[in-house]
Amino acid sequence: MLELKSYLQAQLPDMIALLTELVNTESYTEDKAGVDAVGRLIAARLEALGACVTVDRQASAGDHVIGIFNPGGGSPISLYLHMDTVYPPGVLRERPVRIVEDRFYGPGANDMKASHVIALYAAQALRATGLWPAREMRLVFTSDEETGSHTSRRLIEDTARDAALAMVMEPALPDGGLKSSRKGTGLFKVVARGKAAHAGAAHALGINAIQEIAYQVLKLQSLTDYERGVTFSVGAIRGGGVTNVVPDYAEIEVDTRVSKTEDGEWVREVLFNLAPALPGSTLEVSGELNRPPMEYNTQRLAVFERVREIGRRIGLDLTHGPSGGGSDASFTAALGVPTLDGFGAVGDGAHALHEHVLLSSLPERAALCAAVLAAW
Numbered sequence: 001m002l003e004l005k006s007y008l009q010a011q012l013p014d015m016i017a018l019l020t021e022l023v024n025t026e027s028y029t030e031d032k033a034g035v036d037a038v039g040r041l042i043a044a045r046l047e048a049l050g051a052c053v054t055v056d057r058q059a060s061a062g063d064h065v066i067g068i069f070n071p072g073g074g075s076p077i078s079l080y081l082h083m084d085t086v087y088p089p090g091v092l093r094e095r096p097v098r099i100v101e102d103r104f105y106g107p108g109a110n111d112m113k114a115s116h117v118i119a120l121y122a123a124q125a126l127r128a129t130g131l132w133p134a135r136e137m138r139l140v141f142t143s144d145e146e147t148g149s150h151t152s153r154r155l156i157e158d159t160a161r162d163a164a165l166a167m168v169m170e171p172a173l174p175d176g177g178l179k180s181s182r183k184g185t186g187l188f189k190v191v192a193r194g195k196a197a198h199a200g201a202a203h204a205l206g207i208n209a210i211q212e213i214a215y216q217v218l219k220l221q222s223l224t225d226y227e228r229g230v231t232f233s234v235g236a237i238r239g240g241g242v243t244n245v246v247p248d249y250a251e252i253e254v255d256t257r258v259s260k261t262e263d264g265e266w267v268r269e270v271l272f273n274l275a276p277a278l279p280g281s282t283l284e285v286s287g288e289l290n291r292p293p294m295e296y297n298t299q300r301l302a303v304f305e306r307v308r309e310i311g312r313r314i315g316l317d318l319t320h321g322p323s324g325g326g327s328d329a330s331f332t333a334a335l336g337v338p339t340l341d342g343f344g345a346v347g348d349g350a351h352a353l354h355e356h357v358l359l360s361s362l363p364e365r366a367a368l369c370a371a372v373l374a375a376w
Contacts, residue, residue: 001313001371003129008121008363015117015362016104022113023106026092029084035062035143038083042116042141049123051139061151062143066159069123069137075164076136077373080156080328081115082145086351105356114345114357115169122369131374148290149328156331165303165376166332167369168341171350176361177319179342180304182294183229184264185326186256188271188287190216195280196248206246207280210239213250215277220254223270229259230267257324264289291330294339296322303338310375314367343369
């Protein structure tokens, strides 16, 4: 299978050109037009490679794009990618694409537009080298992973249920390792209601909702337990109005992460059983655990060992490890489907100012994906 690597090394200039085009097409999750523009680029590439392409149209979110090769072939493998990024339109003007030696910088490059390049060129390499498999191959490009996959979850699950393997194309770990476990994620809102009063003439009659929500912030943050793998992060806080009125409203948004399924239930119980600290104030809690954890288990280890053996055939010695972020791997793993994450590019800085990919990893990871598709 070394011919895969050789072929893809020669394609690196074209891979860089495609990555540049994709990154220059901004696709913030909430910008349907931008996500759909990326979807059209992807669909055209898939069709050129001979895929049967369907578009799952959405009213407000971006449309999902599905490319299927060898429809009806046995032992299907599904690859999962998302087209949306966390960067609002205009960020590219402030942080344009730049290449410094082996590093390609740009918003969304690592998470996960480099993965689009990797998946598309893996298919191209299989055709070019005569290693095209008979199995069905599904490339699923979704539009709303960064905000919880609310419109794409059913599509992900439907295309995974009969799969022999779910390859989730999120970025690799910074050292190139695959991701063998993922934390479950949840987002909750806590609203505190108090009693408005004049901050001077009737201060004693008021119940300060901001004070109430401050108690809840401290309580929730104190429940973070790194050894247990449970975190609470209050990421947004709003409340009050003019300064001469005791505020009667305040709210927080809480990001939660868990390593084990049972801890997800505990987190939910904690949040929905919060008690007010101030007499007369009330609390309202809403939200959900959006993604279950992808726990490390014997099935995951078996999948990794098989992928590792395939990787050795193209000169890679792969490792694996946990990731604290959430991904669509949680949905496929929860179905019992053999799942492994982190097949994307090697790089760093997802969602950050220094987001980049190592260009040398593009042909290497595409060769890995192609080899797995051919040999699984």
